[in-house]
Amino acid sequence: MKQSEYLKILNMSKRTLEEYLNWGESEVPNVASDKEPMTKKQSVIKKDIQGKFSKNTLGSKEKLEVLKKKIDFCVDCPLGKSRLNAVIGVGSPNADLMFVGEGPGFDEDHKGEPFVGKAGQLLTKIIEAMGFTRETVYIANIVKCHPMIDPANPEKRSNDRPPTSIEMETCRHYLDKQIEIIKPKIIVALGASSTKGLSYTEETISKIRGIIKEYNGIKLMPTYHPAALLRNPNLKKSVWNDMKRVMRYLSTGEI
Numbered sequence: 001m002k003q004s005e006y007l008k009i010l011n012m013s014k015r016t017l018e019e020y021l022n023w024g025e026s027e028v029p030n031v032a033s034d035k036e037p038m039t040k041k042q043s044v045i046k047k048d049i050q051g052k053f054s055k056n057t058l059g060s061k062e063k064l065e066v067l068k069k070k071i072d073f074c075v076d077c078p079l080g081k082s083r084l085n086a087v088i089g090v091g092s093p094n095a096d097l098m099f100v101g102e103g104p105g106f107d108e109d110h111k112g113e114p115f116v117g118k119a120g121q122l123l124t125k126i127i128e129a130m131g132f133t134r135e136t137v138y139i140a141n142i143v144k145c146h147p148m149i150d151p152a153n154p155e156k157r158s159n160d161r162p163p164t165s166i167e168m169e170t171c172r173h174y175l176d177k178q179i180e181i182i183k184p185k186i187i188v189a190l191g192a193s194s195t196k197g198l199s200y201t202e203e204t205i206s207k208i209r210g211i212i213k214e215y216n217g218i219k220l221m222p223t224y225h226p227a228a229l230l231r232n233p234n235l236k237k238s239v240w241n242d243m244k245r246v247m248r249y250l251s252t253g254e255i
C-alpha cells in the first residue's frame with residue numbers, strides 16, 4: 001500500500017472516531033459507503049442532525065458545526081473519496097461579508113482550512129486592508145473537497161484543478177446552507193469557477209468582474225481570484241476597486 005493511502009486511512013479513521021465520540025457514541029459503527037444502507041446508529045445520528053436543524057434550536061455557530069459533521073462524511077461525488085480533509089469554511093458565523101473561492105488546494109486539503117496557501121495569504125492581506133480579519137468575515141469554497149488532477153495522489157503538489165460543473169452542482173447545497181445560516185450582506189466570488197457557479201454565466205471573469213449580481217437574494221461581487229493576482233499583479237488594482245465598492249456597500253448600503 002502507498003504511504004499516502006495508508007496516511008489517508010489513518011486520518012479518516014481518526015476523524016471518524018472523533019466524530020462519533022462527539023455524538024456520544026462509545027464505538028465506531030460501520031461507516032456506510034454510498035452503496036451500503038445506513039446502520040441504525042448512523043440513521044439515529046442523521047435524524048438527530050435533521051431534528052436539530054428543523055426545530056431551529058441551534059445558533060449559527062452550532063448550525064455550522066452540525067453542517068461540518070455532515071460534510072465530513074460526504075461522499076456524494078468522487079472528490080469525497082480522494083480528499084484528505086473536507087474544507088468547510090472559516091470565520092464568523094454571523095459575518096456580513098463572505099468570500100467564496102473555487103475549491104481547496106493541496107495546502108487546504110492537508111490543513112482542513114480554506115485559503116491557507118500562497119493565494120490564501122494574499123486573500124488575508126486583502127481582507128485586512130479592507131479593515132476586517134479572517135475571524136470577522138467568512139471564507140468558504142464552492143466545493144468542499146480538493147479537486148485533483150490525479151486523485152490517487154493527494155500528497156503530490158501541483159495536482160490541483162478547477163471543479164467540474166457536476167462537482168459544483170453536487171456540492172452547491174452545502175454552500176447554500178452556509179449562506180442561509182450566516183446571512184451575509186454581500187458575497188465576493190473569487191475567480192472564474194466561483195463566479196460561474198454563483199452567477200450561472202459563461203462570461204469570462206475579465207468581462208464580468210465588478211458587475212454586481214445577486215445569489216439567493218444576496219449581493220454578489222465577482223472579482224479575480226488571488227491566485228490570478230499572484231500570476232499577474234496588474235490585476236490588483238481592479239480587485240481593490242471591487243473591494244472598495246464592497247466596503248462602501250457594507251457601510252452605506254449603496255454600491
Ligand code: URA
Binds near residue numbers: 101103104105108115
Ligand atoms: N483557492 C481556492 O479557491 N480556495 C482555497 O481554499 C484555496 C485556494
